[in-house]
Amino acid sequence: MIKSKHIFLLILFYNTISYGQTAFVTYKLQSTNPSESERVLKVKKEVELMEFTLSYNQNSSFFHKEKNVPVDRYIANIASILSGAGNDFYQYSKNKTVLQNQQITGKMYQVDYSRKFNGWQLTNETKQINQYTCYKAILPEFNEHTQSTTETIAWFTLEIPAPYGPIGYGGLPGLILELTYKYAVYSVKSITLNPKKGVDFPKIKEGKVITENEWVVLMRKARKVTDD
Numbered sequence: 283m284i285k286s287k288h289i290f291l292l293i294l295f296y297n298t299i300s301y302g303q304t305a306f307v308t309y310k311l312q313s314t315n316p317s318e319s320e321r322v323l324k325v326k327k328e329v330e331l332m333e334f335t336l337s338y339n340q341n342s343s344f345f346h347k348e349k350n351v352p353v354d355r356y357i358a359n360i361a362s363i364l365s366g367a368g369n370d371f372y373q374y375s376k377n378k379t380v381l382q383n384q385q386i387t388g389k390m391y392q393v394d395y396s397r398k399f400n401g402w403q404l405t406n407e408t409k410q411i412n413q414y415t416c417y418k419a420i421l422p423e424f425n426e427h428t429q430s431t432t433e434t435i436a437w438f439t440l441e442i443p444a445p446y447g448p449i450g451y452g453g454l455p456g457l458i459l460e461l462t463y464k465y466a467v468y469s470v471k472s473i474t475l476n477p478k479k480g481v482d483f484p485k486i487k488e489g490k491v492i493t494e495n496e497w498v499v500l501m502r503k504a505r506k507v508t509d510d
Contacts, residue, residue, distance in 0.1 A: 304477065448463075
């Protein structure tokens, strides 16, 4: 998909103006799974109860699921995993890195999800989300397990030129206000720019940096370990 001269000039313009370098962004989640099975309907109910917060400053961001009271804790855990929000995400704008802490057999790791920050195809398609004009971007993602490619779709606004978004996705020239990931749709609920109390979030825990594939291999090995 070809980047047009129009959107390129807009990106140059908005990147030259100052902007709120700290913010709290709240997202709600919706499931678009067309299935009417009992289990899927239960997952949808849990999804509707969830809220997520993206906190960011000029250099990094932190995305996590807020605590809530689930109808069914087991189904709620499934909903979190299917939505891609089973764990927190840390984004670093300077080196375009996305990391997530994972603990396996008592050892802490940093799993590298930086693919979520790169490879976007920008389009001229626009729509209004709240009072912001948003542009559509598409990220083709290849699944080695199914040998198929899916598309993650983001709607970002140049009016808030912060390269962050939900569940680790970012790297665009503006804040992602809506993200479609498989059957999960993240939509912005509220944005607080430059809060008076400032923005503070936890630092990522130290650990060896590994790829997603390395993490899968370690998880599989861990599952095979059983007590005699």
